[in-house]
Amino acid sequence: MGAPSLLDSIKARDPAARSLWEIALLYPGVRALFFHRIAHAFWRTGLTFLGRLVSELGRWLSGIEIHPGATIGKRLFIDHGTGVVIGETAIIGNDVTLYHGVTLGGVAVNAVTGRRHPIVEDNVIIGAGAQVLGAITVSRDARVGANAVVVKDVPPGVTVVGIPAQVALPRAKTQTFVPYGSPCDDLPDPTSRAICGLLNEVEALRRRVAQLEAERESAVPGWKQEEPRPAKLGS
Numbered sequence: 001m002g003a004p005s006l007l008d009s010i011k012a013r014d015p016a017a018r019s020l021w022e023i024a025l026l027y028p029g030v031r032a033l034f035f036h037r038i039a040h041a042f043w044r045t046g047l048t049f050l051g052r053l054v055s056e057l058g059r060w061l062s063g064i065e066i067h068p069g070a071t072i073g074k075r076l077f078i079d080h081g082t083g084v085v086i087g088e089t090a091i092i093g094n095d096v097t098l099y100h101g102v103t104l105g106g107v108a109v110n111a112v113t114g115r116r117h118p119i120v121e122d123n124v125i126i127g128a129g130a131q132v133l134g135a136i137t138v139s140r141d142a143r144v145g146a147n148a149v150v151v152k153d154v155p156p157g158v159t160v161v162g163i164p165a166q167v168a169l170p171r172a173k174t175q176t177f178v179p180y181g182s183p184c185d186d187l188p189d190p191t192s193r194a195i196c197g198l199l200n201e202v203e204a205l206r207r208r209v210a211q212l213e214a215e216r217e218s219a220v221p222g223w224k225q226e227e228p229r230p231a232k233l234g235s
């Protein structure tokens, strides 16, 4: 099966959506993307004034400001949208979700990349009012909590909250994992009970390692690449 269309993907992500018609005609995020595609095409061919003009029209009609230079992947869903600002050198991957009030904003130009806005990788969700600032990367599958201020790279798959944003382990996930929601104690077979207990233990340890790695990554970016490989046994 192929990838879903933008409208189908929005319907799947928004419990309030009633029909594809409603999404196509009434959702400001869809309107903003329509104008951005045109503005970006002008921008890329050097017609920067026309690009800015179309982008400005899109802002009037949607309340969402996307710089015509921003690079946007497939199926971006900007929900509600009012107050969203996406800067010139921002890069957004596929299937990203942004809520209202999100800024993908610039700070100083990165001397290496020449960029000043964030990269947001595939499947990232950024909560309402969050500010993501500078030439940083929010890695794939990460989630940014509402009103967070993100100023450092976010590792893949984690949730960050607060000001400045830090990795948060969701309450439920710090507890022991319970497969299918059934506690091991309820299993009648002792072997199954033991395996269930071991799986729970492995899952808890896996989460703890992921948390420690994420903390180390925010303290020492790129440490995984720098870490010397352990010597082979017997060598």
Ligand SMILES: CC(C)(COP(=O)(O)OP(=O)(O)OC[C@H]1O[C@@H](n2cnc3c(N)ncnc32)[C@H](O)[C@@H]1OP(=O)(O)O)[C@@H](O)C(=O)NCCC(=O)NCCS
Binding pocket: 080, 099, 126, 127, 128, 143, 144, 145, 146, 147, 148, 159, 160, 161, 162, 168, 169, 170, 171, 172
């Ligand atoms: C960040 C978020 C994704 C976390 O969801 P989750 O993985 O289910 O995590 P939990 O709700 O279990 O929360 C984990 C911890 O982070 C805290 N937390 C959650 N969201 C937070 C936020 N936005 N800011 C600060 N702390 C937050 C919780 O209090 C909890 O802390 P604790 O364990 O010390 O009590 C979610 O809270 C969020 O902000 N989503 C955006 C929603 C949004 O913008 N909706 C707009 C719709 S119109």
